[in-house]
Amino acid sequence: MIKERVKRVLKVQQVSKWYEGNRGVHKLDFEMQRGEIVGFLGPNGAGKTTTMRMITGYLQPNEGVITIDGIPIQEQGRQARSKIGYLPETPPLYGDMSVRSYLKFVASIRDVPAREQKLRISEMISRLGLNGREKQLVRSFSKGYKQRLGLAGAIIHNPDLLVLDEPTSGLDPNQILEIRQLIQEIGENHTVLLSTHILPEVDALCNRVLIIHEGELVLDGRPEELGGSMEDGFKVKVEIKGSREQVLNVLRGWGKVEVELLTSGLSQANTKQTATEEDLTGCLLTGASSEDFREELFYVLSGAKLPILELKKESLSLENIFQQLTTRESKAGQADQVNVVEQVQHSTENEISAGVAEDSQEAASGNNKAGQDKGTGGERP
Numbered sequence: 001m002i003k004e005r006v007k008r009v010l011k012v013q014q015v016s017k018w019y020e021g022n023r024g025v026h027k028l029d030f031e032m033q034r035g036e037i038v039g040f041l042g043p044n045g046a047g048k049t050t051t052m053r054m055i056t057g058y059l060q061p062n063e064g065v066i067t068i069d070g071i072p073i074q075e076q077g078r079q080a081r082s083k084i085g086y087l088p089e090t091p092p093l094y095g096d097m098s099v100r101s102y103l104k105f106v107a108s109i110r111d112v113p114a115r116e117q118k119l120r121i122s123e124m125i126s127r128l129g130l131n132g133r134e135k136q137l138v139r140s141f142s143k144g145y146k147q148r149l150g151l152a153g154a155i156i157h158n159p160d161l162l163v164l165d166e167p168t169s170g171l172d173p174n175q176i177l178e179i180r181q182l183i184q185e186i187g188e189n190h191t192v193l194l195s196t197h198i199l200p201e202v203d204a205l206c207n208r209v210l211i212i213h214e215g216e217l218v219l220d221g222r223p224e225e226l227g228g229s230m231e232d233g234f235k236v237k238v239e240i241k242g243s244r245e246q247v248l249n250v251l252r253g254w255g256k257v258e259v260e261l262l263t264s265g266l267s268q269a270n271t272k273q274t275a276t277e278e279d280l281t282g283c284l285l286t287g288a289s290s291e292d293f294r295e296e297l298f299y300v301l302s303g304a305k306l307p308i309l310e311l312k313k314e315s316l317s318l319e320n321i322f323q324q325l326t327t328r329e330s331k332a333g334q335a336d337q338v339n340v341v342e343q344v345q346h347s348t349e350n351e352i353s354a355g356v357a358e359d360s361q362e363a364a365s366g367n368n369k370a371g372q373d374k375g376t377g378g379e380r381p
Contacts, residue, residue, distance in 0.1 A: 007033045007034050008031055008032070008033060008034075008069075008070070009032050009033065009034050009068065009069060009083075009160050009161050009191040010031065010032040010055065010066075010067070010068060010161055010191065010193070011031045011065075011066070011067045011070075012028050012029060012030050012031070012051075012055065012064070012066050013029055013064055013065045013066070013067075014027050014028075014029055014063065014064040014065070015027070015028045015029070015051075015054060015061045015063065015064030015065070015066060016028070016061060016062055016063040016064055017047075017050055017054060017059065017061050017062055018062055023215050024047055024050045024215055025047040025050055025051055025054075025212070025215040025216070026215045026216050027063075027064070027216070028047075028051060028064070028212070028216075028217050029217065030210060030217060030220055032161070032191050032193065033191070034160070034191055035187070035188070035191060036187075036191050036192070036207060036208055037183070037184075037187040037191075037192040037194060037205055037206045037207055037208075038191075038192065038193050038194065038206060038207075038208045038209070038210060039194050039196065039201075039202035039205070039206035039208070039209045039210065039223075040052075040193055040194060040195040040196075040210050040212070041195075041196070041197075041199070041202065041209060041210065041211045041212070041322060042211060042212035042213055042326065043213065043326045046212045046213050046214060046215065046326070047212050047214075047215040048195050048212055049165070049195075051212065052086075052163055052165060052193070052195060054066060055073075055084075055161075055163060055193070056081070056084055056086050056163055057073045057077050057080060057081045057084070060074060061074070067080070068080040068081075068083045068084060068160070068161055069083050069160055071083070082110075082111065082157065082159075083159055083160045083161060084159050084160075084161050084162075084163065085154035085155045085157070085159035085161070085162040085163070085190070086154060086162075086163045086165075087147075087150045087151055087153075087154040087162070087163070087164050087165065087167060088165050089165045089166040089167075089169050091146055091147060091149065091150025091153070092150075093138045093146055093149060093150065093153075094138060095137065095138050095139030096137060096138075096139065097137070097138055098134065098135050098136060098137055098138070099125065099130055099133050099134050099135070099136060099138065099149060100121060100125070100134045100135065102138060102149065102153065103121045103124055103125070103149075103152060103153060103156060104117060104121060106153040106156055107120060107121060107156050107157070110156060110157035111157070112156060112157050120156055120158075121156070124152035124153075124155070124156050125152070127152070127185075128148045128149070128151055128152045128182065129148060129178075129182075130145070130148060130149065130152065133145070142175070143170055143171055143175070144171055144172070144174075144175030144178060144179065147167060147168075147171065147175070147179055148178075148179075148182070151167075151179075151182060151183075151186070155186060155190065159190065160190065160191060161190070161191050161192075161193065162186060162190045162191065162192045162193070163192075163193045163195075164183065164192060164193065164194045164195065164196075165195045166195060166196055166197065167179055167183065167194070167196070168180065168196070168198060168201060169196075169197075176201075180201065180204060180205055183205055184205060187205075194206060199318045199319050199322060202223065202318060203223055203318055206223065207222060207223075208220070208221070208222055208223075209221060209222070209223055209318070211321075211322060211325055211326070213325055213326045218325045218326075219321070219325055223318060233258075233286045233287040233288055233289055233290065234286070234287040234289065234290050234291055234292055234293060234313075235284065235285065235286050235287070235313070235314035235315070236284075236285050236293075236294060236297070236311055236312065236313050236314060237262070237282070237283070237284050237285075237310075237311070237312045237314055238282070238283050238285060238297070238308060238310065238311045238312075239280060239281070239282050239283075239308070239309045239310040239311075240280070240281045240282075240283065240301060240306050240307070240308055240309065241279060241280060241306065241307045241308075241309055242279075242280075242281055242306040242307075243279075243281065244261065244281045246281075246304070246306060247281040247283065247306060248261075250300065250301065250304045250306060251283070251285070251300075254300050256287060256288070256293060256296070257285040257286060257287055257288075257293065257297075258285070258286045259283050259284075259285060260283065260284040260285075260286070261281070261282070261283055262282035262283060262284060263282075280309070284314070285297070294311065294313070297311075
């Protein structure tokens, strides 16, 4: 039991939030372990932003408990938030600050000890690829470099949990690859909750996926396991050398799979046929259960002298799974709830980065220029 407590970074337990009687999220229940990169998915209005704001301490849930490293954020907010780093979709940067001055400001409001700040700032500059830009004004940065600086600010206090909201939104393909690589590196030492609409990003980065729909958690699992868990039976596509009649007779005689003939082979890159229709038969085979039948299939076909030329396991893609789970008919009364949630989200979009005023007011007032420009204190959740 002690070992499990040490490993657990985030626990969301039966958490609900509603706005003026309309439900935002309902009885969310999940945990995150140290070292996980977890994709947090859902359509617009599903409750993702509300959930992240409760996790980061900006919103209070109406029901349930959220703990960071065992610390309840509702009761010990300042201590719990010190364990969290947060990067919103648009990083809260100050355009007329240099990289080094911005990181020094963030380190101060994040309570990084003064004796450690210089070393920590240099480490962030090196780690996030900002070398040679220490004195450059933030306003001159591309969006990709602003994301790098935002990430540096989010982890400068070495948080246990890093919450990222659409970190690659609006970036070009090269910048996306760079930020993804940085997130992977950061994930080696931090637990990462990644909210994104880019599903291939989840496949590339995450070792676990959460999908929320209409305020409820509808899926929690590892990407490689999700397809099989939602399908009725084990499926393969196979291309066999032999006539359709021969292949159908053998497979139906075997009796362990449903057979669907395919009009084209598995590889559709070459449209030119290399053999006659009688020579090749493409099939989609579905087993009665999730049991892998490929080895037995090989022996059945080879025994009938029907060579397998190509075989591919079929499973639902993350896109298919997401669509299945989030396009069902909305529950009665939920349309109004979505509108209310979106209004609340839009009205406070930038405020979450400021965090609770009591945490950053003193530090922000000590930086007059930053205070005049933004009226908010850094990137705190």
